[in-house]
Every structure is written in C-alpha cells, then in structure tokens.
Amino acid sequence: MNHSKDMKLVRSVAEMQQLAQQWKKAGETVALVPTMGFLHEGHLALVDLAHSHADRVVASIYVNPTQFGANEDLDAYPRDEQGDLEKLASRGVDATFLPSSDEMYPNGAQTFVELKHLPHHLCGLSRPSHFRGVATVCTKLFHAVRADIAVFGEKDYQQLLVIRKMSEDLLLPIQIIGAPIVREEDGLARSSRNIYLTPSERGQALALHRALQHAQARYQQSSTTIAEIESEVTDIILESGGEIDYVAIVDDQNLTRLQSKNPSARALVAARYGKARLIDNMALTANP
Numbered sequence: 272m273n274h275s276k277d278m279k280l281v282r283s284v285a286e287m288q289q290l291a292q293q294w295k296k297a298g299e300t301v302a303l304v305p306t307m308g309f310l311h312e313g314h315l316a317l318v319d320l321a322h323s324h325a326d327r328v329v330a331s332i333y334v335n336p337t338q339f340g341a342n343e344d345l346d347a348y349p350r351d352e353q354g355d356l357e358k359l360a361s362r363g364v365d366a367t368f369l370p371s372s373d374e375m376y377p378n379g380a381q382t383f384v385e386l387k388h389l390p391h392h393l394c395g396l397s398r399p400s401h402f403r404g405v406a407t408v409c410t411k412l413f414h415a416v417r418a419d420i421a422v423f424g425e426k427d428y429q430q431l432l433v434i435r436k437m438s439e440d441l442l443l444p445i446q447i448i449g450a451p452i453v454r455e456e457d458g459l460a461r462s463s464r465n466i467y468l469t470p471s472e473r474g475q476a477l478a479l480h481r482a483l484q485h486a487q488a489r490y491q492q493s494s495t496t497i498a499e500i501e502s503e504v505t506d507i508i509l510e511s512g513g514e515i516d517y518v519a520i521v522d523d524q525n526l527t528r529l530q531s532k533n534p535s536a537r538a539l540v541a542a543r544y545g546k547a548r549l550i551d552n553m554a555l556t557a558n559p
C-alpha cells in the first residue's frame with residue numbers, strides 16, 4: 272500500500288500541537304518516533320512498532336545541536352530529507368515533524384533537563400553534555416507532539432534508560448517503549464553513522480557484534496568472571512583495529528559495573544573505526 276498521499280509534513284510546534292489535539296479529540300492515541308534522520312531499517316522498525324501501540328504515528332526528524340559536543344559531527348551528520356520522507360510515507364506514518372532550531376529552542380531557551388546518575392556512565396563519560404541535550408530535546412518533542420507513547424531503540428541503550436527515568440521523574444504522561452536492535456545480515460548494527468565507514472573499516476567494525484556474541488557465549492560458562500569476559504571483548508575489538516571508548520558489562524537498569532554475574536546483565540561497547548564512533552550492546556543471559 273502506498274500511504275504517501277496521507278502523510279502530513281509539519282514544521283511548526285503550534286501546527287503539530289493542533290494536529291495532535293484534533294486526533295485526541297477524536298479519541299485517538301499518538302505515538303512518537305524521534306529520529307535525527309538519514310533513516311534506515313532500524314528507524315523504520317520503530318515506526319512499525321509504534322503502529323502496533325497507537326492510532327496515530329508521528330516521526331520527528333531533528334538533528335539536535337545540544338546533544339553534540341564541540342568536536343563532534345554535528346555539521347557532518349548525514350541528511351537526506353527527501354529519502355527519509357519517502358521511507359516514512361511508505362511505512363504509513365501519519366505526520367513527520369521537521370522543526371527548525373528556532374522552533375525547538377525559541378528566544379534563547381534557558382531550560383534544560385539533567386539527570387543525576389544515569390548519564391555518568393558509558394557514553395556520558397566521553398560525551399559529558401550529550402544526555403542533557405537528549406533529555407531536553409525529547410521533553411520538548413513529547414510536548415510538541417502531545418505523545419502518549421514514544422518508541423526508542425535498544426541500540427542506544429543508555430539513551431532508552433535516560434528517557435524512561437526522565438519521563439518517570441517529571442511525571443510525563445507518556446509510555447516509553449524499547450525496540451530490539453536491527454542489524455545488517457552480517458551482524459553490524461544499523462546506524463546512520465555507518466555511512467562514515469570505508470569498506471575496509473566496515474569489515475573491521477563487524478568485530479563489535481562478534482565481541483558481544485563472544486561475551487554472551489562466555490557468560491554462559493560457569494567458570495568465567497566478568498573481568499575475564501570484559502578483557503576478551505576488549506582484545507577482539509583492539510585486534511580488529513577499533514579504538515575503544517568503553518567495554519563494560521553492567522546492571523541493565525542502573526548501568527553500574529557488575530562485579531559478579533546476575534540475571535540483569537548487559538554488555539555495551541563503543542569504539543571508533545576511522546571517522547565513525549560506533550556503539551552496540553547485547554543482553555547477557557546465563558540460560559538462553
């Protein structure tokens with residue numbers, strides 16, 4: 272089915288809120304899928320999941336400056352508005368919200384959302400203001416879209432926890448749904464940033480998934496320790512030529528490093544291959 276004629280393009284917050292209000296008056300629920308565009312199957316799987324939870328689905332495309340550090344890839348971040356709109360229309364999205372920074376941060380905005388503990392692990396250590404930007408923009412997007420539900424990928428696992436906790440803390444009337452990681456056939460997690468990889472770097476980057484699978488297999492062996500598994504994962508990534516940001520096996524709720532095996536373990540990795548900083552993660556189960 273071609274849905275493209277039905278999809279609305281909305282660039283202002285006021286228009287977005289009005290549209291959502293109309294839907295709500297008709298008794299319909301609204302799900303939001305926030306993205307930074309340059310869409311791939313990982314994003315579109317979130318759209319499919321959103322459809323199964325709400326009457327109306329809104330995707331947002333906004334490359335949020337406040338979540339990029341000074342030396343990060345804000346200006347280089349890949350964009351393809353036309354291609355994105357075609358993909359979203361073909362997946363039956365009701366509206367795509369494409370705000371400008373003037374809409375999202377009006378009149379020199381002064382208010383930011385900051386969490387106390389969750390950002391001080393993993394990605395937050397090398398990207399100190401990242402989650403402040405993410406939490407702030409998501410709060411704004413939730414209000415702009417009047418979303419009842421928002422869908423986030425487990426690919427950005429720390430982000431998913433940050434958004435869940437922020438929504439709980441701020442009493443936001445929204446349900447946060449997590450979606451599994453979508454991978455290429457060879458295991459590489461789909462990411463807009465994969466475009467930065469040269470063909471040989473792309474081959475090297477397969478080590479991230481391979482290392483996580485190794486972690487999962489070793490986690491199931493009763494004799495292994497967390498420290499041993501972390502060290503083996505580190506070696507696999509280093510041998511592939513990756514420059515490691517972190518390798519960590521953590522409690523999957525509070526992100527603190529595990530000392531010993533427990534049922535809520537997750538392995539998370541971040542490494543740089545050439546210009547691309549890639550992240551990936553996997554739940555570790557003792558008895559799959």
Ligand code: AMP
Binds near residue numbers: 452
């Ligand atoms: P981004 O455009 O990178 O900000 O991502 C927007 C949303 O898509 C976030 O909730 C991501 O976690 C999710 N996402 C990105 N890549 C994947 C993937 N490979 N599988 C599942 N979700 C993803």
